[in-house]
Amino acid sequence: MCLRAFRGTLLVKDTRPVNLDIGTMKLPITAYASILHRISGVFLFIAIGLMIYALDSSLSSQADFDSLAGMLGSPVAKLVLWAVLAGLIYHSVAGVKHLVMDMGYGETYEGGVLGSRITFAVSAILIALAGVWVW
Amino acid sequence: MVKSVTNFGRNGLSDFLIQRITSVVLLAYFAFVAYIVLNGVTYPEWRELFSATWMRIFSVAALLSLIFHGWIGMWGVLSDYVTERLMGPKGNVLRFLLQLLFGAALFIYLIWGLQIVWG
Numbered sequence: 399m400c401l402r403a404f405r406g407t408l409l410v411k412d413t414r415p416v417n418l419d420i421g422t423m424k425l426p427i428t429a430y431a432s433i434l435h436r437i438s439g440v441f442l443f444i445a446i447g448l449m450i451y452a453l454d455s456s457l458s459s460q461a462d463f464d465s466l467a468g469m470l471g472s473p474v475a476k477l478v479l480w481a482v483l484a485g486l487i488y489h490s491v492a493g494v495k496h497l498v499m500d501m502g503y504g505e506t507y508e509g510g511v512l513g514s515r516i517t518f519a520v521s522a523i524l525i526a527l528a529g530v531w532v533w
Numbered sequence: 534m535v536k537s538v539t540n541f542g543r544n545g546l547s548d549f550l551i552q553r554i555t556s557v558v559l560l561a562y563f564a565f566v567a568y569i570v571l572n573g574v575t576y577p578e579w580r581e582l583f584s585a586t587w588m589r590i591f592s593v594a595a596l597l598s599l600i601f602h603g604w605i606g607m608w609g610v611l612s613d614y615v616t617e618r619l620m621g622p623k624g625n626v627l628r629f630l631l632q633l634l635f636g637a638a639l640f641i642y643l644i645w646g647l648q649i650v651w652g
């Protein structure tokens with residue numbers, strides 16, 4: 399109790415920053431590659447529900463298969479499909495970068511920067527191609 | 534060493550390895566399905582593919598990989614942001630509840646997926 403009160407007084411008066419405020423810093427490309435991998439992973443966790451739903455309809459009956467194909471004709475559905483594919487593509491390409499680095503390749507700062515550039519370039523091309531396929 | 538009861542495997546190293554292995558299975562599965570879809574497929578062909586035993590095994594491997602990968606992945610995210618350091622003791626309770634919630638979602642994905650490929 400006493401200790402807690404003591405810590406409380408410390409907390410109020412202590413205005414030293416606990417962490418670097420990364421919002422105020424210019425970050426290297428590797429940081430963006432990393433956080434996007436995380437965001438795409440969390441996004442996929444939700445999107446996988448849609449994918450399973452699509453798989454379910456596609457296998458239920460010819461009619462459901464056709465209605466799924468018909469539904470994918472709508473602009474909104476196309477946009478959603480493209481977003482899901484983009485998330486999957488980025489997460490996969492960046493995931494492969496992880497695997498390559500885990501095997502010991504490019505584990506330097508320069509290697510990380512190059513790997514991130516390749517990841518962004520390859521993902522951009524694949525996401526653009528996925529867009530062409532969807533529309 | 535940091536110990537956590539909500540880890541997936543026995544320790545962080547085992548989680549790390551499982552995360553890698555499951556990612557390769559998922560990648561192979563998505564690449565294969567993309568290849569089929571890109572080549573164009575009719576309902577009967579699609580149906581036949583998914584009723585083949587090897588494809589059922591492949592699908593279940595992907596589903597199991599998904600739930601392990603998703604558990605470990607979300608654990609990593611939660612244990613970075615929903616923590617005691619950032620939100621006080623209630624961070625621990627919230628993190629545990631969220632892990633349970635995501636675990637429940639994964640369980641639903643698993644049963645639903647099994648029903649689709651084997652039902």
Ligand code: HEM
Pocket residue numbers: 435436437438439440442443444446489490491493494496497552553556557559560563599602603605606607609610
């Ligand atoms: C739809 C299925 C998938 C979901 C829901 C998913 C989700 C996630 C999540 C939430 C994370 C944690 C991210 C972080 O801590 O920053 C993660 C990590 C990871 N994912 Fe996926 N993922 C999926 C598919 C894939 C695929 C196809 C690959 C292909 C290589 C992959 C490779 C990885 C790797 C290597 C990590 C570990 C990253 C690290 O240790 O920092 N994932 N995933």
